[in-house]
Amino acid sequence: MRILAAALAVAITVTTTAGGLDPEPPPQSLSVKVRPGTSKGSGRLVPIAGADRLVAPLGVDPACPAKLEIGMRSDAKKPSYATMQVEIDAPLTASRPMLTSYLPPGYEVGAKLLVAVPPGTAQGTYGLRLRTPSTTLKVPVEVVPVDGLDNGGNLALRRPVTASSQHTNANYPPCSVADGDRSSNGWAGGNGWNDATARAWPDTVAVALGSARPVSRVEVYTLDTERYPASRYGVRDWDVQAQVGGQWQTVAQVRGNTAGNARSEFTPVTADAVRVVVLASNGANDYTRIIEIEAY
Numbered sequence: 001m002r003i004l005a006a007a008l009a010v011a012i013t014v015t016t017t018a019g020g021l022d023p024e025p026p027p028q029s030l031s032v033k034v035r036p037g038t039s040k041g042s043g044r045l046v047p048i049a050g051a052d053r054l055v056a057p058l059g060v061d062p063a064c065p066a067k068l069e070i071g072m073r074s075d076a077k078k079p080s081y082a083t084m085q086v087e088i089d090a091p092l093t094a095s096r097p098m099l100t101s102y103l104p105p106g107y108e109v110g111a112k113l114l115v116a117v118p119p120g121t122a123q124g125t126y127g128l129r130l131r132t133p134s135t136t137l138k139v140p141v142e143v144v145p146v147d148g149l150d151n152g153g154n155l156a157l158r159r160p161v162t163a164s165s166q167h168t169n170a171n172y173p174p175c176s177v178a179d180g181d182r183s184s185n186g187w188a189g190g191n192g193w194n195d196a197t198a199r200a201w202p203d204t205v206a207v208a209l210g211s212a213r214p215v216s217r218v219e220v221y222t223l224d225t226e227r228y229p230a231s232r233y234g235v236r237d238w239d240v241q242a243q244v245g246g247q248w249q250t251v252a253q254v255r256g257n258t259a260g261n262a263r264s265e266f267t268p269v270t271a272d273a274v275r276v277v278v279l280a281s282n283g284a285n286d287y288t289r290i291i292e293i294e295a296y
Contacts, residue, residue, distance in 0.1 A: 021188065021228060045082050046073045047130035047137040048108065054128065054141045056092070056117045057149055057158045061175035064190070065095075066117070068139070070130055071110030074103040082109070082132075089126040091118050092141060112186075117143055147210070154180075155215065156207040156274065156295040163205040165196035167287065178207050182292045184225045184260070192223060195278075195288040203288040206243075206275040207295065215242055216268040217296040218252065220276055223289035224260025231258040235288055237280040240264045242271035250277075258282060 050069030057066070072084045083100040095114035103109055115128070123143055130137040151157040156178045163174035172194040181191050188194075195203040209215075222234035240252040252264035274295045278288040 021233065043077065044075045044134045045084070045103075045132040046075060047071075047084055047132050047135055048073060048110070049130060049137055049139050052139065054115060054139060055149065056115050056141055056143050057146045058117060058121065058123065058143060059119075059146060060117075060158050061160070061173065062116060063173035064175035064179045065114040066141075067179075067181070068113045068115065068128075069110055070099065070113045071108050072099060072101075072103070072130075072132060073108040074105055076103075076105055079104040085129075085131040086113065087127075087129040087131065088115065088141070089128075091121055092116065092126050092128075092143070093118070094128070114190075115141060123148075153296050154294045155209050155213050156293055159210060160208045161193075161205065162208075163193060163195065164203050167194040167196045170194075174205055177205060177290050177293045179292075182221045182261075184221075184223050184228070184291050187223060187225070187228065187289075187291075192289060192291045198285065198287055201279050203278045204275055205278075205288075205290060205293065206273055207293055208273045209271065209295065212270050212272045214268045215271045215274060215295050217263065217265045218274055218276070219261060219263045219292075219294040219296075220254070220290060221261050221292040221294075222257075223291060230260040230282065232283045233286075233289060234258070234260060234282055235278050235280075235290060236282045237278070239277040239279070240266070241275040241277060242269045243273040243275070244269050244271050248275060 048071040054066055054068045074082055082103045083098055085098050086094050086096055088094045093116045099111055101109040121143055126141045128139040128141050146158045157180050159178050161174040161178050166172055170188040171190045174193045176191050177193050218240045222230050224230035224234055236257050237255050239250045241248045242251050251266040254262050
């Protein structure tokens with residue numbers, strides 16, 4: 001089983017990224033899995049999606065498109081090269097026109113699909129179709145304004161982000177700290193911000209809230225995986241600031257953090273933006289690495 005899984009692995013070119021950290025893993029890479037108990041011998045190639053619908057907000061930074069996990073499963077009798085077509089209604093665009101891989105029976109292959117919403121796109125529901133020779137899976141794409149999102153109370157979700165700098169050695173868009181994805185698994189592949197000034201502080205990243213809102217809690221998620229634990233690669237010291245009446249004021253401080261997530265609660269203020277001012281990170285190499293910022 002291990003030999004077969006290794007033979008199916010997709011080759012990834014490893015590049016040196018900010019602070020010497022490699023991608024973990026690049027979100028555009030393929031993942032091959034075994035699904036014991038799946039039906040074999042039906043001859044079908046089954047398309048798969050990670051959700052029954054995709055919400056794609058209007059007016060967000062193009063560097064942070066909507067994301068959907070897609071894939072296909074082989075129920076054929078014999079191994080073969082399998083292909084699934086990816087179709088999407090204009091003017092939306094998808095990051096790949098197809099997914100193709102060698103697949104034995106009972107195996108799945110998956111990848112991340114990025115869906116971009118061009119400026120001027122009309123609000124409404126668009127079609128995304130995942131087609132195999134035997135089956136078509138339809139996933140509606142709902143294009144909505146940011147204010148129409150169900151944000152679960154997170155005032156920072158999909159709001160505009162600005163940062164003091166951005167490392168250009170890989171994909172570290174500041175907007176990714178407000179995309180709703182707290183996972184560090186897409187590091188250096190579009191999910192997480194890395195500044196451009198090693199061992200130079202402070203570094204700042206701010207999220208505009210759209211209008212003045214009561215805020216009493218900010219949560220910061222820093223890089224934290226088994227390979228890159230927060231205790232060695234995450235942010236350690238920072239101030240949480242709120243913009244009140246056009247002026248930034250410090251509402252909370254975090255010192256000595258070694259965890260992947262830290263919550264700051266404070267007396268409510270009416271703010272139109274929140275900002276994290278990073279003063280130090282763990283480790284000696286070192287950069288600011290933030291995965292997500294949430295405001296409540």
